[in-house]
Amino acid sequence: MSAEYASYTSFGLAPATRAGGVLADGGYQVHRDFLDFIIDGRPLLFQLADLDAVSPLAADVPPAIFIDHVRRLLLEADAPLADGRYVIYGCPECEALACGAVTAVIEHSEDDAYVWRDFAWQTDEHADLGLNGYHGIGPFRFRAEEYRGALRRLLEAEETSDGSAARRRVLLVGARAAVLAKLAAALRIIGIGAEILPADGTFDIPPDELRTYGAVAFGRAVTEAQRAVTRGEFERAGVRVEYVDGLAPIVPLLVAQIEQALGEGQFTRHRLAGLAVIEGEADVQVTSTCRVRLTAYRLDRLHRARTHEVYEGVLEPGSHRIALAPGAVRGQAFLVARAPGAVAVTPVR
Known part of the structure; x- marks a missing residue:
């Protein structure tokens, strides 16, 4: 085994954002939420200086396409580019390769490890490692159990067992x-x-x-x-x-x-059996002993959002009346109750 592949690198995923905004020329920059690759505890994107890009695991892509991207990273689907190369980061505005993308070869080694190597900036079908290679990035060698686990959890979130x-x-x-x-x-x-x-x-x-x-x-x-x-x-x-x-x-x-x-917050199945506002009081019904938090939200006369924490404590089974301060529910107001595994919402009339 080559010395450069001798040690393992940790692999994980974490939420990241490419902030949207209005540009100086009046155009718009699209807001994108995506999952970044965390390698040895550090986002891989941070190692690529001044790169405006997102991973293929973006939250706003259709589920079927998202699943396809995950399966590619697991090597359960063919590489989208020549020479076994996969897109690691792409244009946040579109999916065109012509805009440029960070690509890498992904391999499954004989000793059951996943290897990412030969990172490059690519704008057409073939990558020129000599001209556009990221020579200081990688190769990375991931333990199969950790790598598969992180990616398969995404599939489990997208699909049920059937x-x-x-x-x-x-x-x-x-x-x-x-x-x-x-x-x-x-x-x-x-x-x-x-x-x-x-x-x-x-x-x-x-x-x-x-x-x-x-x-x-x-x-x-x-x-x-x-x-x-x-x-x-x-x-x-x-x-x-x-x-x-x-x-x-x-x-x-x-x-x-x-x-x-x-x-x-389905009342018939969870600890919250009901939520209402009656004569200036919150009427909260619970089916078993649990901690409940009540929060009031309202819009003031200038349509600014206001938040008031009304109550938090342990309630016994039954119906409970909790006073609401007039200032918390003035104007357009709404009440949210939360208990373990349950949430209920009601407008304040």
Whole structure:
């Protein structure tokens, strides 16, 4: 065995972001959330100076394409480029190789290790290692158990054991791009896949992709006609999903609504049996002893989001009344209750 391959390198994955923004010429830079490769505890992207790129494991790609990328990294699918080369980082704006990509050869060695070697900047079918090779990067040799484990967990999150979609995934339909991007990022952090469909965009999602969603969340600016189009596409695909009408452009509140819609807060199965606001008090019903946290969200007169922690403590089985401070629920207000494995949301009338 070559000395350069003698030692192992640790392998992992971690969430990363390529921030969006408005450019000086008035153009836009796309916001992208993706998983970066963590090698020996350090993001690989940080070792590539001044590189504006994302890995193929981006959160906003369709599930089928995401799974294809994972299987390629596992060497369960053919290399997309000549000479056994795989894309490690690509253009954040598009998938065109002409924009440039960091590629590498990925191999499975005889002693059951995965090797990444011969990193290069590539803009056409063949890489020129002499001219565009990253000579100070790699080769990296990963233990098969650690490498496979990190990547297979992604497949398990995308698919159930029978191969059908796990459906912890939501389609976000709205007009406020900034709110949708923040919401999508927050959902992905807690393990809920999210994709964005602009309210004024064309609905062109294939039926196979529709079957991967468990919920659709509509922003308040989405018209009834646009909602009808979305519902009609899911009905034609034979897909039953939960529909969420966003209560307010407050990200933690919207996250809670989506969690509840996806089944995290189903009252018949979880510790939270009910949540309501009655005569200025929160009425919380629990089925077993558990810690409950109540948080109030509201929009003030300038439509700024305000948050108030109302209560946190252990409640016994039964119904409990908890006073709500008037300042916490003034104007457009909403209450979120959280218990282990459960969340419930209600507007404050």
